[in-house]
Structure formats: C-alpha cells, structure tokens
Amino acid sequence: MAPFSMKTYRLTRIAPTPSGFLHLGNALSFAITYALAKRHGTKIMLRIDDLDQNRVKMSYVEDLFDTLRFLDFPWHYGPRNVKEYQDSFSQIHRMPLYHKVLDQLVGKNLVYACQCSRKKIAQSSPDGSYPGTCRAKHIGLGHKQVNWRLKTDQRPLTMQMESNELVSPLPAIMKDFIIRKKDGAPSYQLASVVDDIHYGVDLIVRGDDLQDSSWTQLFIADLLPENQFSKGTFYHHPLLMDNGEHKLSKSAGSTSIHGLRKLGKSKEAIYQQLGVFMGFSESVFSLEEFERAFNQKRLP
Numbered sequence: 611m612a613p614f615s616m617k618t619y620r621l622t623r624i625a626p627t628p629s630g631f632l633h634l635g636n637a638l639s640f641a642i643t644y645a646l647a648k649r650h651g652t653k654i655m656l657r658i659d660d661l662d663q664n665r666v667k668m669s670y671v672e673d674l675f676d677t678l679r680f681l682d683f684p685w686h687y688g689p690r691n692v693k694e695y696q697d698s699f700s701q702i703h704r705m706p707l708y709h710k711v712l713d714q715l716v717g718k719n720l721v722y723a724c725q726c727s728r729k730k731i732a733q734s735s736p737d738g739s740y741p742g743t744c745r746a747k748h749i750g751l752g753h754k755q756v757n758w759r760l761k762t763d764q765r766p767l768t769m770q771m772e773s774n775e776l777v778s779p780l781p782a783i784m785k786d787f788i789i790r791k792k793d794g795a796p797s798y799q800l801a802s803v804v805d806d807i808h809y810g811v812d813l814i815v816r817g818d819d820l821q822d823s824s825w826t827q828l829f830i831a832d833l834l835p836e837n838q839f840s841k842g843t844f845y846h847h848p849l850l851m852d853n854g855e856h857k858l859s860k861s862a863g864s865t866s867i868h869g870l871r872k873l874g875k876s877k878e879a880i881y882q883q884l885g886v887f888m889g890f891s892e893s894v895f896s897l898e899e900f901e902r903a904f905n906q907k908r909l910p
C-alpha cells in the first residue's frame with residue numbers, strides 16, 4: 611500500500627519573493643513542489659510575492675526567471691518573463707481583489723483597528739502573541755496608521771495532508787493576526803490565501819516554518835464563500851539549514867544560486883547537494899532524477 615494517497619490535485623504553486631537572490635533553500639522547495647506535482651498529476655503556477663514593494667528589486671525578479679531556467683524548472687501558469695510579470699502578474703494588479711475580501715470581513719464585523727506598536731506588544735506579551743488590547747477600544751477603521759486585525763477564536767480547523775488530516779485551533783501566536791497593515795496594504799497572510807483561492811490552488815507546498823501561516827490562511831478561507839483552499843492539501847517540507855542550525859536566508863550570499871554559479875557551480879552539482887540533504891540513497895544530478903528519487907523514497 612502506498613503511504614500517501616494517489617489523489618489528483620489541480621494546481622500547486624511556487625511563490626518566491628523577489629527581495630533577494632534565490633538560494634538553495636528555494637531550489638529545494640521548488641524541487642519538492644515539482645516532485646509532488648508529478649506524484650499527483652498537478653499543474654504548477656509561478657506566483658511572485660511582491661506585495662512588500664519596498665523590498666522588491668527588479669534585479670531580483672530577473673534573477674528569479676534566470677535561476678528557474680538555469681535549474682530547468684518548468685511551470686504551466688504565471689509570468690514567463692519580467693514583462694509579463696509587470697503587465698499582468700504582479701500582486702499590485704490584484705489589489706482590488708484583496709480589498710474586496712477585506713470588505714467582506716469588515717461586513718461580517720470581524721475586523722478591528724489596532725494602534726499598538728510592535729514594541730508595546732513585545733513588552734506585554736513575552737511570546738509575541740497579540741493580547742487583544744484594542745479589541746474593545748472601537749478605534750475607527752479609517753484612522754491613519756492602524757493595523758487591521760481579525761477577531762479570531764478557538765474554533766477547530768481541519769488541515770488535509772497527503773495521507774491524514776490534522777485538527778487544531780489557530781496557534782496562539784497568531785491570535786487576532788493582522789490582515790491589513792498600517793500602510794493600508796493587505797498582509798501577507800491575507801494576500802497569499804486570496805491569491806491561492808483566486809487561481810484555484812489546491813495543493814499547497816511550503817517549508818515547515820510556514821505551518822502557522824497555513825493554519826492562519828485556513829482560518830481566513832473558512833470565513834470566505836465556499837472555496838477549494840479550505841479543503842486543499844498541505845505539504846510542509848523540511849528546511850535546508852546552514853551549518854545544521856540556521857534556516858538559509860537571502861542575506862547569506864554564499865548560498866545564493868547566483869553566487870554559486872559565479873563560483874562555477876553547475877546545475878548538476880546543485881541538484882546533487884539537494885539530493886544529499888534529502889538523504890536519497892543514490893546521487894541525483896537533475897530535476898528529473900530528484901523527482902524519481904523523491905517519489906521512490908515515498909516520504910510520508
């Protein structure tokens with residue numbers, strides 16, 4: 611018996627943020643997404659998460675396309691180049707969609723304004739969770755420089771995985787999470803789930819560090835009209851660590867694919883490194899070989 615269901619999903623996505631050069635951790639995530647897409651007969655979308663415009667640089671967007679091509683990574687939907695990204699696929703184009711969902715939540719009386727600074731929250735709450743300070747203050751949503759928070763509760767959420775499901779309330783750290791930031795832009799959590807619903811994503815692959823985000827986005831999806839996301843399947847993969855300790859970050863220049871290529875590293879060497887991390891019994895030198903090894907290993 612296969613340890614995972616052979617269910618078919620319609621669409622998965624990779625969703626890099628162009629605020630740095632892509633690194634080995636991104637490449638691992640892409641390769642795992644590809645392998646799972648193959649396993650479940652799923653199409654792949656490229657979504658570029660550029661909501662945080664202050665951190666986006668066009669050179670990083672260019673690097674993204676360049677690196678995906680270098681890695682032979684295929685995708686079926688989404689921008690093929692910088693121009694298509696700018697003309698049609700930047701999150702900027704979907705602002706009306708995010709604001710429509712914000713309006714829906716406001717209409718349900720589920721949103722309140724919060725004036726707390728990050729510092730103030732940290733002082734009153736050692737674990738960083740929001741203590742609900744502004745819930746009863748009735749600050750107008752139209753005030754300048756306020757975060758919009760969602761009134762959350764402890765209702766049980768159901769997360770479908772490949773071979774089982776988890777039931778849990780929203781993690782405490784996400785209590786009354788922010789859905790619109792002080793600058794008026796939607797938060798990552800809101801934009802991400804609205805995008806996934808919009809495009810029809812039903813297989814969500816992401817790193818272990820984003821589990822809390824998955825619960826948060828399920829919470830939002832459950833409040834919205836019937837959608838495929840709330841019944842979608844989630845796969846959280848292990849993260850590639852630096853020195854076995856730190857999550858690889860964009861600031862670590864030495865592990866950017868761009869930097870590795872400059873040092874003469876080949877695509878084959880990069881896939882080999884990813885295979886070693888995955889603990890495959892045989893060396894892999896391409897995306898196809900990674901996929902075969904991944905699906906033979908039948909990770910739960």
Ligand SMILES: [Zn+2]
Nearest residue numbers: 724725726744
């Ligand atoms: Zn507050």
